[in-house]
Amino acid sequence: MPHIQLPEGLPGIRGAMAFRPETAKPLNDLVEILLHRPNSLTPGERELIATYVSSENDCYYCQTIHGAIAAASLGDDESVVKQVKQDFEAAEISEKLKALLVIAGQVQRGGKQVTAEAIARARKQGATDIEIHDTVLIAAAFCMFNRYVDGLATTQPRDEEMYRERGKRVARDGYVTVSKEYLPAEAAV
């Protein structure tokens, strides 16, 4: 049972967003820019960062939906998502993404945990300033989203097919478009 009365039938963050459309709009805009809009990091890479941080924060809804979006963005590759959550240093991903995941993990533990060594490693693997910036902000933003979703005790169904199906749709259409399904028209513009 959620801590407050959220609209029924909308799991995870969707119930919270429908409850408060004024804050839903900037939240959707932020995640759209960070994860979906074209960038030198692919959507799949960015979704893996979001999934990893959500997994470290132990947020079932976020790690499952973003894991599904990552898989859909990576040609339906669910095994790489599992690898990243388990042990990203041994996963079949680029050395650059591994270095960025180190930074993301440090941000998850606290802003002051980010080390100059981790930044130097990422830079050595070709990461640009904006990629490092976005990695820090994606990790920071998921420390917000995860706390929002779990802090309200939202409903988080254990139904992998639901996440898989929705993941494909978000990967294709993006967050803002999909949010129009559950937000009043004026908030989803």
Added chain:
Amino acid sequence: MPHISLPEGLPGITSGFAFRPETAKPMRELAHTLLHGPSTLTPGERELIATYVSSQNDCYFCQTSHGAAAAAHLGEKAALVEQVKRDFLHSGVSEKLKALLVIAGQVQQGGKSVSAEAVEKARLQGATDLEIHDTVLIAAAFCMYNRYVDGLDTWQPRDPGMYSSMGEQLAAHGYLQPSISAPVLETAK
């Protein structure tokens, strides 16, 4: 030295915002709605929640700038800012705000740390669902802002005058426009 090449002379989050205006926009809008928009909680109360969470996350820039904004709102009750950071249960704030600060502190530790007892206590003190929602989201959002500011290792000057004028500006105008319009003098470094 910041981890990436941020615009010089801009303190804390203002440098991250200037570096990446695309993500700055929704982040500003979110802060504006949560802290400055219409609410049954006063702006002073909401700034105290933001200050408390930033203090628990040990983010100097955020706790000082939001503490200054809270002080500007609170006027002759500005001493509450230091009291809340030190020991809010024995501060002069309302019982309702104390109950909301308990929830905010739980969110800071992690979404799953929010207890039904804390929510019940807030409700007993008259907190509404919307006030509980906003408390959870303010606390979650500051777990993002704090990590963003410290995770990039932004410049955070120790200049009380700069923060009090930022606080005045934020209290008067909110978060949509930069509270610092020109680089702070180099000599302040």
